Amino acid sequence: MTTESEVVIRATNVSKFIQTKPIVYRLNLEVPKGTLFGLLGPNGAGKSTTLKLITGRLRLTSGKINVLGMDSWKQRKDIAKKIGYLPQSPTQPPDKTVIRFMELMCRLRGFSKSDALNHSRELLNEVGLGRYENQNVGKLSGGEKQRLGFANALIGDPEILILDEPTASLDPEGRIYVMNLITQYARNRQKTIIISSHILPEIQRMTNYIAILANGKVLTAGPVWKLTNEVYDSNYEIHCSEPEKLITELANLGYDTELENSIIFVRNVSNLSEFWSTVPRLCSENHWELKFLKPVHDALERVFLNYVSNPLLVEEQL
Amino acid sequence: MTFTRATSYFQNISVRPIITSLRNIHIISLDVFFSNIREKKFWLAILYYVVVPLGSMLGGFFIPVIQNGTGIALYQAQFSTTSMITGTFLSFFLGQILIALLTADQIAGDIERGTFTLFRSKPIYEFEVVFGKYFGMLYTLSILSVPVLIINYYTQMFRFGAFWPDAFIHSLDEIIAVAVILVVLLGAVIGLALLTSSVFSKSLHSIITTLLLLFLVDFFGNLLPSNSKYLSLSWYVDVIYPKIFYNLEPVKNSPDPLMLFFLLIGVNLLFLVVASIILRLRENP
Numbered sequence: 001m002t003t004e005s006e007v008v009i010r011a012t013n014v015s016k017f018i019q020t021k022p023i024v025y026r027l028n029l030e031v032p033k034g035t036l037f038g039l040l041g042p043n044g045a046g047k048s049t050t051l052k053l054i055t056g057r058l059r060l061t062s063g064k065i066n067v068l069g070m071d072s073w074k075q076r077k078d079i080a081k082k083i084g085y086l087p088q089s090p091t092q093p094p095d096k097t098v099i100r101f102m103e104l105m106c107r108l109r110g111f112s113k114s115d116a117l118n119h120s121r122e123l124l125n126e127v128g129l130g131r132y133e134n135q136n137v138g139k140l141s142g143g144e145k146q147r148l149g150f151a152n153a154l155i156g157d158p159e160i161l162i163l164d165e166p167t168a169s170l171d172p173e174g175r176i177y178v179m180n181l182i183t184q185y186a187r188n189r190q191k192t193i194i195i196s197s198h199i200l201p202e203i204q205r206m207t208n209y210i211a212i213l214a215n216g217k218v219l220t221a222g223p224v225w226k227l228t229n230e231v232y233d234s235n236y237e238i239h240c241s242e243p244e245k246l247i248t249e250l251a252n253l254g255y256d257t258e259l260e261n262s263i264i265f266v267r268n269v270s271n272l273s274e275f276w277s278t279v280p281r282l283c284s285e286n287h288w289e290l291k292f293l294k295p296v297h298d299a300l301e302r303v304f305l306n307y308v309s310n311p312l313l314v315e316e317q318l
Numbered sequence: 319m320t321f322t323r324a325t326s327y328f329q330n331i332s333v334r335p336i337i338t339s340l341r342n343i344h345i346i347s348l349d350v351f352f353s354n355i356r357e358k359k360f361w362l363a364i365l366y367y368v369v370v371p372l373g374s375m376l377g378g379f380f381i382p383v384i385q386n387g388t389g390i391a392l393y394q395a396q397f398s399t400t401s402m403i404t405g406t407f408l409s410f411f412l413g414q415i416l417i418a419l420l421t422a423d424q425i426a427g428d429i430e431r432g433t434f435t436l437f438r439s440k441p442i443y444e445f446e447v448v449f450g451k452y453f454g455m456l457y458t459l460s461i462l463s464v465p466v467l468i469i470n471y472y473t474q475m476f477r478f479g480a481f482w483p484d485a486f487i488h489s490l491d492e493i494i495a496v497a498v499i500l501v502v503l504l505g506a507v508i509g510l511a512l513l514t515s516s517v518f519s520k521s522l523h524s525i526i527t528t529l530l531l532l533f534l535v536d537f538f539g540n541l542l543p544s545n546s547k548y549l550s551l552s553w554y555v556d557v558i559y560p561k562i563f564y565n566l567e568p569v570k571n572s573p574d575p576l577m578l579f580f581l582l583i584g585v586n587l588l589f590l591v592v593a594s595i596i597l598r599l600r601e602n603p
Contacts, residue, residue, distance in 0.1 A: 057438050080441035087439065091432035095356065107345045108440040110338075152436070 008033045008160055008192050009054055014063035016049055016216075023049045024216040027063070031160075031194060031209075036186050038207030038224075039196040042308055046216035047196040048088055051164050054194075055085050068159060081110065084158035088165045090149035094138025098129060098148060101137055102155075109155045123151040127181060143174030150181060161185075161193045167202055175202070182206055204300050212307050219307040228299035231306070232272065235296040238264040238279060241289035249282050265296070342446040343453060346437075350454025354420065360458065363416045367462035371402050375470050383478060388485045391478030396492065399471045403500060406463070417459065417504070418528040421511035424451045425597065426524035445594035448512060452590055455508045456501065463504065464497045471496075502582040507532065509589030516593040516600070 009031035016024040024046045031037050039047050052058040054065055056076025065072035067079050092101055102120035103113075111119055124130045127147040132140065140148065146166065153161060166182065167175040183206055186193050197203050203210060204224070211221035220227065240246050243262050250257050255275075256267040269275045276293075283290040297305060354360050378398065406413055425448070428434040437447050471493050475485060511528040518524040 055439070077441045077443065080439070085439040087435045089432070090435065092436065093353075093431070093433050095353070104345070104349050105436065105440065108342060108437070108442055110441070152439070 006032050008068055009194075010066045011050075011054070012064045012066075014050075014053060014065055015061045016046075016053055016058060017061045022216055024053065027213075027216060027218055029211055029218050029221065031192060033192055034190055035192060035209040036183075036207040037192065037194045038203035038210040039194060039213060040198070040200070040203050040210050040304060041196075041213035042198055045198075045213040047198075047213055048164050049216075050213065051085075051162055051194070051196055055083055055162060056080065057085075081156065082159045084153035084155065084161045086149050086153040086161075086163045086166055089169050090145070090152070092137045092145060092148060092152075094136065096137055097134050098124065098137055098140070099133040101148070102151060105152050106155050111156075119155065123154050124148075126154070127151045128177075141174075143170050143177060146170055146174065146178055147181065150178065154185070157189070159191060161191055163193065163195045165197055166195060167197070167199070179206055200301050200304060204298070210300075212304060214308050220303070224300060227303050231299045231302045233295035233297045233299070233302050234267070234269045234272075236266045236269060236275070236293065237296055238266065238293050239291040240264070240283055241291070242286070245286065246279075246282060246288060249286075250279075253278065339443070339446050342442045343450045346442075346447060346450025347453035347457065350424065350451050351457045354454065354458040359416075359419055363420060363459075363462055366412055366416055367406060367459075368466050371406050371466045371470060374405075375402070375473060378474075379477065386479030388480045391475045391480035392485060392489060394478045395471050395474035395480075395489070398474045399467060399496065402470050403463075403467065403496070415529060417507050418511050418525045418532070420458065421451075421455045421508050422515045422524040422528045423521040424455065424512060425515040425593070426518045427515075427521045429519045430521055443594075444597040445591070448516065448590055448594045448597060452505070452508055452512055452586075455512075456505055459504045459508065460501050463500055467497060467500060468493055499579065499582075502579060502586065505586045506582055506589070509586045509593070510535075513589045513593040513596070516597045 007030050009029070011027055011029040014024055014027040014029075015022060027046070027050065029050070039050065041047050049058065053060055054067060054072055056067075056072045056079050059073050068082055070079050072079060096104075099117070099120055102124060103116045106116035106119050107113065121130065121133065124133055127150055129140075129144060129147055129151065132144065137145065137148065146169070150163075150166070153163065163182065167178050170178060179202060182193065182195065185191070186206075195203065195206055207224065209221075209223050210227065212219045238246065239262065243259055243264050247257050247259050247264050250264070250266060255269070258265045258267070266275070279293055280290060282288070295302075375398070425434070428437075434447075471489070472486060475489065480486065510531060511524075514527040514531065515521075515524045518527065
């Protein structure tokens with residue numbers, strides 16, 4: 001449990017109903033200061049709504065959200081000065097030039113005209129869009145638009161950066177670029193960053209603290225290392241130079257195996273230490289090249305599946 | 319005791335949020351204005367609001383002047399300016415379509431394109447966006463209408479042989495009054511268009527609804543008794559302008575122009591406040 005001074009966002013018993021449908025229901029969440037916080041959940045889990053409630057873009061039906069000591073709804077204008085927010089698939093006016101768009105956003109954030117222009121140029125250079133400043137926003141590619149949205153969120157050097165599915169609409173190259181941009185920013189500035197996503201590897205790569213959401217509730221939250229400490233997957237994948245021979249050996253030893261596209265799948269491994277010593281030993285003795293040996297689901301994926309796909313466990317936790 | 323309490327109450331009121339709001343409204347209005355003048359729709363509006371009135375005014379030069387001199391010149395200038403405003407500004411099929419095309423897209427278009435979220439990610443309130451858009455549109459439509467109105471007025475005076483500079487300076491207060499009323503009238507139509515724009519998420523729906531509302535308001539307003547046609551847009555022009563032009567006969571039962579001016583300001587504010595409330599409610603269901 002984090003101490004009072006370390007928590008920058010605290011949501012207590014938060015519910016949001018749209019008409020009679022609960023989008024977020026009795027949600028409790030604490031975001032420690034300086035963390036790269038991942039909000040993980042399947043589509044429709046309530047991630048975007050939670051972020052909108054935190055930023056004061058939606059009004060709570062009940063409960064309380066405290067952001068940097070301020071009420072998320074009543075003091076939303078003050079909170080907006082301290083938070084940078086990148087909405088899910090942000091849209092910028094296509095007929096404006098990149099620099100004019102950024103200048104307008106800086107002005108609305110409270111910058112004077114000359115400061116707005118200088119700050120806009122700094123941020124565009126930071127996200128690698130400096131050379132496009134006189135180009136119309138409509139002519140930018142999807143990845144460039146996302147970087148522009150990121151630059152917009154960085155206006156005023158916010159204390160908390162909230163990124164709603166920042167890589168959702170990007171191609172693989174764009175995803176890697178934006179992920180690097182986020183981790184680089186977090187490293188350089190030591191800010192609190194909240195990233196929502198349903199893509200596990202991305203959350204794992206970018207964050208050090210996570211909360212798993214499903215059906216508008218937080219199922220579990222904590223540092224990634226702590227959540228994954230006691231979790232392991234009992235199903236393994238093996239790739240070696242002689243898969244047919246290895247699978248026969250493993251079957252003889254009583255392992256439940258299956259071969260698919262030259263990859264050996266071993267199910268329900270009960271004794272992990274024995275398994276981890278057996279496979280390399282067999283390969284070494286028979287001079288088979290062991291290319292990889294890894295769990296089918298990594299630890300975080302296992303944690304996620306345990307919570308999201310297991311309603312009974314979820315009910316127990318709640 | 320009460321006085322002390324009242325003093326402390328007023329001391330607690332900070333002017334800083336008001337100044338910040340005014341600043342935000344100003345920034346948004348300038349952005350809307352400069353965005354408008356870069357749009358094709360604006361040049362279409364120029365054709366209507368500038369070229370058509372100037373064309374018809376120049377056409378009037380071919381009509382022989384039977385009587386000239388300062389008095390008749392003032393009368394003719396005022397008369398032709400009133401007709402121009404009535405004809406250009408209040409003609410349903412072109413003037414209103416253009417206002418609706420330019421304005422009704424403002425909020426609904428932003429919501430449709432998804433750009434409205436940009437405003438919401440910054441420390442500004444919904445009413446600042448609505449008022450900013452209102453003033454931006456008002457600047458746009460005013461620079462289309464007011465200069466043409468002034469040119470028309472003084473050209474007619476020149477045509478009918480008014481004496482320079484006496485008659486021209488003398489008529490300055492009238493042209494200012496006409497310009498102010500015209501701007502407030504434009505504001506009422508812009509306010510209505512913004513109101514419908516805040517209800518719909520599609521520009522087309524907003525434009526069509528604005529046109530229908532303008533038509534219905536004007537149509538039913540004209541059916542009211544002559545001394546209470548407050549809903550009729552054309553009635554404002556017919557009633558107020560002859561009163562402002564002191565040497566025209568006031569229409570019978572016409573109300574006080576100052577009262578009507580404030581009534582129109584009230585209508586403007588009402589539209590904008592309702593639009594802000596609707597926007598806030600729809601964004602926070």
